Amino acid sequence: MIFVVAAISTSLPTCSAFNLTYPAVFNFGDSNSDTGGLVAGVAFPVGPPNGQNYFRKPSGRFCNGRLLVDFLSCNFVAGGSTILPSTTPRTPFSFGIQVAQFIRFKARVLELLTNDDYYLKMIMICLTEVTDLGLILGTKLQKYLPLENYFKQGLYMVDMGQNDLDGAFYFKSEDQVLDLSQKFCQNLRLELRLLYGEGARNFWIHNTGPFGCLPRIIATFGKNESKLDQLGCVGSHNRAAGLFNTQLHDLCASFRDQFADANVTYVDIFSVKWNLISNFASYGFKQPLAACCGHGGPPLNFDSRIACGETRILNGSKVTESPCNNTAEYINWDGNHYTEAANRVVSEQVLAEIRMT
Numbered sequence: 001m002i003f004v005v006a007a008i009s010t011s012l013p014t015c016s017a018f019n020l021t022y023p024a025v026f027n028f029g030d031s032n033s034d035t036g037g038l039v040a041g042v043a044f045p046v047g048p049p050n051g052q053n054y055f056r057k058p059s060g061r062f063c064n065g066r067l068l069v070d071f072l073s074c075n076f077v078a079g080g081s082t083i084l085p086s087t088t089p090r091t092p093f094s095f096g097i098q099v100a101q102f103i104r105f106k107a108r109v110l111e112l113l114t115n116d117d118y119y120l121k122m123i124m125i126c127l128t129e130v131t132d133l134g135l136i137l138g139t140k141l142q143k144y145l146p147l148e149n150y151f152k153q154g155l156y157m158v159d160m161g162q163n164d165l166d167g168a169f170y171f172k173s174e175d176q177v178l179d180l181s182q183k184f185c186q187n188l189r190l191e192l193r194l195l196y197g198e199g200a201r202n203f204w205i206h207n208t209g210p211f212g213c214l215p216r217i218i219a220t221f222g223k224n225e226s227k228l229d230q231l232g233c234v235g236s237h238n239r240a241a242g243l244f245n246t247q248l249h250d251l252c253a254s255f256r257d258q259f260a261d262a263n264v265t266y267v268d269i270f271s272v273k274w275n276l277i278s279n280f281a282s283y284g285f286k287q288p289l290a291a292c293c294g295h296g297g298p299p300l301n302f303d304s305r306i307a308c309g310e311t312r313i314l315n316g317s318k319v320t321e322s323p324c325n326n327t328a329e330y331i332n333w334d335g336n337h338y339t340e341a342a343n344r345v346v347s348e349q350v351l352a353e354i355r356m357t
């Protein structure tokens with residue numbers, strides 16, 4: 001509960017963009033879906049111009065506006081989350097920690113619910129305020145909702161893996177990262193199994209996007225053109241994402257076999273994002289790879305020494321990383337995250353894909 005309270009962020013995402021049939025959505029993920037956990041949890045600065053186009057102020061999201069999860073639902077996530085326990089002190093919320101927090105949170109909610117109405121009301125208010133964190137309660141807040149059912153009937157969205165792979169490439173060869181992938185997947189399976197044990201039955205498992213197309217990755221690992229694929233992205237990273245996704249897909253299938261009463265939907269974010277970057281113009285974008293908020297100009301407009309919104313002295317002159325004038329023309333926001341415009345397209349395609357399955 002302490003975590004819940006600590007992670008309340010000042011702005012609520014819109015939950016009404018799509019009509020989900022789930023009474024609650026619990027989101028577990030990394031900074032692609034972080035709506036404030038990291039900021040609130042460890043005071044990681046997400047300053048302006050983040051949030052400028054939708055919230056009109058920084059909202060704890062690494063984006064100019066809303067994220068995929070904001071479009072899909074509302075939102076236990078923290079930026080920089082990894083499946084394996086994190087070694088970076090700045091981003092301590094691994095999937096395991098998020099699951100442990102969730103389990104404590106759930107126990108506390110159920111405990112308070114057995115008390116009287118006063119607590120029920122307090123919880124309702126609290127939960128409504130922390131939609132950012134993981135819960136949408138139906139707008140009606142019917143008085144005696146069987147809240148316990150929310151945990152069972154709720155949707156568990158899991159978006160993990162990218163940060164594990166991404167981080168590994170800084171220390172390991174491609175072959176070593178490919179070897180590790182299976183381990184990341186097995187850990188994910190253990191955490192899913194824990195959530196299942198807590199009553200979770202409906203899962204959307206997002207696979208990992210083509211993170212070899214992020215400006216930071218291209219600037220760091222793509223200096224030699226022989227490393228780049230047909231889109232100008234770093235091949236090794238996208239291959240690792242591909243392998244991880246194949247393993248994740250198998251994991252989903254075997255989870256369904258083992259737990260016949262679980263609904264497991266594998267959501268192919270990779271294909272959606274790859275398609276978006278490949279056909280950027282047909283979605284109205286002008287810049288498939290460059291960061292909107294960056295420094296250094298084309299083709300990537302990315303400089304690892306300075307972050308979006310920061311001002312620093314570089315080579316003796318003062319440089320501020322400001323956003324581009326038309327964020328809607330860019331797929332990438334800050335070198336690491338997508339713009340709201342791109343998140344919107346991704347969410348529409350994800351929902352179309354899910355409706356078909």
Ligand SMILES: *[C@@H]1O[C@H](CO)[C@@H](O)[C@H](O)[C@H]1NC(C)=O
Nearest residue numbers: 015016017018019020071351
């Ligand atoms: C949600 O449901 C309402 C009422 O049924 C409908 O008018 C609206 O178009 C739906 N929205 C979406 C995004 O499907």
Ligand SMILES: *[C@@H]1O[C@H](CO)[C@@H](O)[C@H](O)[C@H]1NC(C)=O
Nearest residue numbers: 221222223224225226227228
């Ligand atoms: C780029 O990679 C190719 C193939 O691995 C290698 O032969 C070449 O020397 C590299 N070029 C530079 C500038 O490092």
Ligand SMILES: *[C@@H]1O[C@H](CO)[C@@H](O)[C@H](O)[C@H]1NC(C)=O
Nearest residue numbers: 152153201202261262263264
């Ligand atoms: C699984 O999904 C189907 C259709 O969406 C639904 O009818 C069923 O109740 C779900 N199962 C569980 C255990 O929630």
Ligand SMILES: *[C@@H]1O[C@H](CO)[C@@H](O)[C@H](O)[C@H]1NC(C)=O
Nearest residue numbers: 295296303314315316317319
């Ligand atoms: C900084 O100065 C060095 C040496 O003069 C130059 O090679 C480099 O391109 C400069 N960097 C920027 C970002 O201007």
Ligand SMILES: *[C@@H]1O[C@H](CO)[C@@H](O)[C@H](O)[C@H]1NC(C)=O
Nearest residue numbers: 292293294322323324325326
């Ligand atoms: C944005 O537009 C203004 C006015 O046209 C221009 O001075 C500025 O350089 C532009 N900024 C960027 C990042 O392109």
